[in-house]
Amino acid sequence: MQTGHGKLKGLTSRARLWLGVALSLGSASAALLVLQLFVFGGIVDDLTFRGRGFHDEVGQIEWLVLLLTGRAVLVWLADMASATAGMKVTTTLRADVLGHLLRTDSVSLAHRGAGETVTTMVDGIDALEPYIAQYLPKAAMMVVLPLMILACVAGLDGWSLLILACTGPLIPLFMALVGYRAQAIMDRQWTRLLLLGSGFLDFVQGLTTLRLFGHARQAVDVVATMADDYRRSTLSVMRIAFLTSATLEFFASLSIALIAVVFGSRLLAGHADFRTAFLVLLLAPEYFMPLRAFSASYHARQNATVAMERIDALLILPETPKRVTAAEHDSNRPAACLVCDDLSLGYDSTNPAVLTHVSCRFARDELTVVIGESGAGKTTLMRTLLGLHTPVTGSVRALDAQGQPIDDAWSRMGWVPQRPCLPYGTVAEILRLGAPEADIASLRAAALEADALSFIEKLPNGFETLIGEHGARLSGGQVRRLALARALIRKPDILFLDEPTASLDPDSEKRVTDAIRRCVQGRIVIVSTHRQRLMKDADHLLLIDGGTIRTVTCDERVAA
Numbered sequence: 001m002q003t004g005h006g007k008l009k010g011l012t013s014r015a016r017l018w019l020g021v022a023l024s025l026g027s028a029s030a031a032l033l034v035l036q037l038f039v040f041g042g043i044v045d046d047l048t049f050r051g052r053g054f055h056d057e058v059g060q061i062e063w064l065v066l067l068l069t070g071r072a073v074l075v076w077l078a079d080m081a082s083a084t085a086g087m088k089v090t091t092t093l094r095a096d097v098l099g100h101l102l103r104t105d106s107v108s109l110a111h112r113g114a115g116e117t118v119t120t121m122v123d124g125i126d127a128l129e130p131y132i133a134q135y136l137p138k139a140a141m142m143v144v145l146p147l148m149i150l151a152c153v154a155g156l157d158g159w160s161l162l163i164l165a166c167t168g169p170l171i172p173l174f175m176a177l178v179g180y181r182a183q184a185i186m187d188r189q190w191t192r193l194l195l196l197g198s199g200f201l202d203f204v205q206g207l208t209t210l211r212l213f214g215h216a217r218q219a220v221d222v223v224a225t226m227a228d229d230y231r232r233s234t235l236s237v238m239r240i241a242f243l244t245s246a247t248l249e250f251f252a253s254l255s256i257a258l259i260a261v262v263f264g265s266r267l268l269a270g271h272a273d274f275r276t277a278f279l280v281l282l283l284a285p286e287y288f289m290p291l292r293a294f295s296a297s298y299h300a301r302q303n304a305t306v307a308m309e310r311i312d313a314l315l316i317l318p319e320t321p322k323r324v325t326a327a328e329h330d331s332n333r334p335a336a337c338l339v340c341d342d343l344s345l346g347y348d349s350t351n352p353a354v355l356t357h358v359s360c361r362f363a364r365d366e367l368t369v370v371i372g373e374s375g376a377g378k379t380t381l382m383r384t385l386l387g388l389h390t391p392v393t394g395s396v397r398a399l400d401a402q403g404q405p406i407d408d409a410w411s412r413m414g415w416v417p418q419r420p421c422l423p424y425g426t427v428a429e430i431l432r433l434g435a436p437e438a439d440i441a442s443l444r445a446a447a448l449e450a451d452a453l454s455f456i457e458k459l460p461n462g463f464e465t466l467i468g469e470h471g472a473r474l475s476g477g478q479v480r481r482l483a484l485a486r487a488l489i490r491k492p493d494i495l496f497l498d499e500p501t502a503s504l505d506p507d508s509e510k511r512v513t514d515a516i517r518r519c520v521q522g523r524i525v526i527v528s529t530h531r532q533r534l535m536k537d538a539d540h541l542l543l544i545d546g547g548t549i550r551t552v553t554c555d556e557r558v559a560a
């Protein structure tokens, strides 16, 4: 199995080109830096010890300005390239994770907290950007520039080469030791961030309930405690960062001081010339500079390693398998029936067998109503038919009028869940979630079919009226009819409605039931309910009882 570091390395392939450009530009700017120091050393030596005036050095000064400008441009371009690489990686990864979550078994996803998923998607993926845009280029420069400087110093002075070659490797070694300890602290900090993110989301979502039960104050205290924990663990991380840079500074200063002392004594003894000594003293701090920059971005790698583990936990969530394979793929064939063959459905080990040996058919132009006690498995069956939940055994097939499987029937399904999710937006935006390209005529047609047009037209701005989250300014019956219109706008072949009339008053119940009846023509319509009115309207009544399913006979219906 790949470790967090291994997975991080895999990320670089997403922006190889931009990272390559950043590295090339960085290397070129490093070469210009070395040249610049040589030219500067020469100018200072000429002016101080060789008796030359400024007018003699004009050519050299022009070169120096040219090198400085060239280097500034190259550094800017390298920064742009690495920032582009970082953005490219995070953008493509976020799209991939989102795409995967859309294909994921909805039950597995629901078992993870929404707050944790959101924090991973936002902060987790953001944490990878500094790793790509800062850490990787700096790690490469930590090798390129010191090697260039060592090569130059090798040609200038043996002693200095020895000092730099011995002290340089000590720094990464010590940083690795510190980093080993920092990883545990980073893990802890990430856990605290997740707790804070999910706690805050829960708090906002449950604000009304908390106020009603008089727990708002305690909730604020809990969030404050979590924020304080996060602050403290951030301070621990910063302590480690300070320790790392202090170590670096110590070794760097020691090494430069040593070179200065050695050169000083040799200059006094007349065994060295000023130009060489000055040049080596100019080059020595630059030798340690990339190590410093690398150290400053080292925490980005640790942060990214922890974030990558979390992102990977999302990526390994099981995807819902494609359930039907057919040789031909013809989206024009409408589904004539939906067939369940010996289905067994369950969740994790706590609930492994909700339904067993379920075999049944759902036909077009029929209203099939599924009934059963609360907790019998109606929603579980519906989720499975929709492809949102993977059966333990058995299969679900959509067949055309000739009995041939239809591969893409699932793309033409409509669903109205028990608690329809209406995001913040206008009525038109909510409806267009079903079909983004739908024009206003299609919106009106779907609303009319779902008996939602009359109330939408009475809203202050009609289809452009802003509806609060979860349909805040609508009644329960209006929310159901709007959700039905959203499902119908997709022109579904197969329509699922989970408890569409639950908790509605008789008038709203009648309106929703009549709307459902109108939808049956040319469609497979499957409804789960506890309500008598829908049961009476059913063409086919299925009862879930004792973990399996059976048809309710006409005699039983009459007797009931």
Ligand SMILES: Nc1ncnc2c1ncn2[C@@H]1O[C@H](COP(=O)(O)OP(=O)(O)OP(=O)(O)O)[C@@H](O)[C@H]1O
Binding pocket: 107, 110, 347, 348, 351, 354, 372, 373, 374, 375, 376, 377, 378, 379, 380, 381
């Ligand atoms: N995500 C889940 N993980 C584990 N068990 C679950 C999950 N969802 C439902 N269950 C369990 O599966 C069983 C069937 O639940 P389901 O929601 O399908 O019942 P239902 O017939 O739709 O109930 P209701 O009429 O109250 O909506 C219940 O025992 C429930 O606790």
